[in-house]
Amino acid sequence: MSDSFSPSRRLLIKGIAAVCLLSVSRVGFTAQAQMVAVRVWPASSYTRITLESNIPLVYRQFALTSPDRIVIDIDDLNLNSVLSNINTLVQADDPYIKQLRVGQFDKKTVRLVIELKQGVNPNMFTLKPIAEFKNRLVVDLYPARPSSIDDDPLLALLEEYNKGELSQTDHTPPPARSNNAVIVVLDPGHGGEDPGAIGYNKTREKDIVLQIARRVRDLIKKEPTMTVYMTRNEDVFLPLKVRVAKARALHADLFISIHADAFNRREAKGSSVYALSTRGASSSAASYLAQTQNESDEIGGVSRSGDEYLDHTILDLVQKTTTSNSLVLGAQILAQMKKINPLHKKTVEQAGFAVLKAPDVPSVLVETAFISNIAEERKLKTAAFQNQVAKAILDGIKGYIKLRKI
Numbered sequence: 001m002s003d004s005f006s007p008s009r010r011l012l013i014k015g016i017a018a019v020c021l022l023s024v025s026r027v028g029f030t031a032q033a034q035m036v037a038v039r040v041w042p043a044s045s046y047t048r049i050t051l052e053s054n055i056p057l058v059y060r061q062f063a064l065t066s067p068d069r070i071v072i073d074i075d076d077l078n079l080n081s082v083l084s085n086i087n088t089l090v091q092a093d094d095p096y097i098k099q100l101r102v103g104q105f106d107k108k109t110v111r112l113v114i115e116l117k118q119g120v121n122p123n124m125f126t127l128k129p130i131a132e133f134k135n136r137l138v139v140d141l142y143p144a145r146p147s148s149i150d151d152d153p154l155l156a157l158l159e160e161y162n163k164g165e166l167s168q169t170d171h172t173p174p175p176a177r178s179n180n181a182v183i184v185v186l187d188p189g190h191g192g193e194d195p196g197a198i199g200y201n202k203t204r205e206k207d208i209v210l211q212i213a214r215r216v217r218d219l220i221k222k223e224p225t226m227t228v229y230m231t232r233n234e235d236v237f238l239p240l241k242v243r244v245a246k247a248r249a250l251h252a253d254l255f256i257s258i259h260a261d262a263f264n265r266r267e268a269k270g271s272s273v274y275a276l277s278t279r280g281a282s283s284s285a286a287s288y289l290a291q292t293q294n295e296s297d298e299i300g301g302v303s304r305s306g307d308e309y310l311d312h313t314i315l316d317l318v319q320k321t322t323t324s325n326s327l328v329l330g331a332q333i334l335a336q337m338k339k340i341n342p343l344h345k346k347t348v349e350q351a352g353f354a355v356l357k358a359p360d361v362p363s364v365l366v367e368t369a370f371i372s373n374i375a376e377e378r379k380l381k382t383a384a385f386q387n388q389v390a391k392a393i394l395d396g397i398k399g400y401i402k403l404r405k406i
């Protein structure tokens, strides 16, 4: 229920008490919450509802059957137009939500009713303000019975993650494979609540990188000696750890995270490729980039985080070999990118990217171009450039396979 609230609630009450001491003329002692935005992110793995408010929301949640529904009562809130239009956000093909109903239950309480299409496991949590987001109450709806025909490990990994049980330190060797195909996992960055960088003309990084990843996937599918998977193939937010865990669960040989860069100076442009560093960054720019990319979890919104990963010295040796392979893979892709776009950095840079932390999978992050640069933003939207990037990534992978004879 809403226990997770208590610390911020306490802080809030403290804050109100302080304000009231200063301003005795204020009427009433309860802060009134305002709903500032409501979003629904339907996806096959889970649907997320985000309620964004000026102050943290105090809520209670319970489930009812026939029909299956989830009821959320929010305290000290008046129904406004933002919230009363919530049902218009539900898409007909949402796998989980049939409809959303909202009403003023009593003077102080707003009731939100989620009518369901199937049994769900709800996961609710709150997020503190970050970036342009204010306080968020997040309702994630996972299927109660994951379909058994689906061999995608994503749902199981998300479930483990939500329970805080996702272990990345398990490094048992993958089972023998039936063929020798090289398994490539493509990771389009960001998604769902996390738009990634946004261009001058409002192009969203999460959309562009998904389009590019699909093009790379289509090229790899034509290669008889390669198998390809994607961490996400829809507009869904996935925690960084889950992306890494999915690559490992699929026994990836190579992991390629695809992004579009941004900087506060619009002149910044060009392509670059990054690998993990466990011992500091190769430049302050690389360190800054890793820091902003690692914020993805907070922006997209996770109920748990924490990284016990690099403390395991036993993994250091594995990681060393992997990092040197990542640098070779990165150099191969960079050499191909050079043919289609000026390079922002002429060598593979390194920093502590959380999404590159699979200890045994050579992993790189490709910054295809700068979405914050107006000319490159325009280019990133074109099928022609997206296809060139896709081909460059494929040729880089091929170069690596040849060199490493995998």
Ligand SMILES: [Zn+2]
Binding pocket: 189, 190, 196, 197, 205, 259, 260, 293
């Ligand atoms: Zn990014």
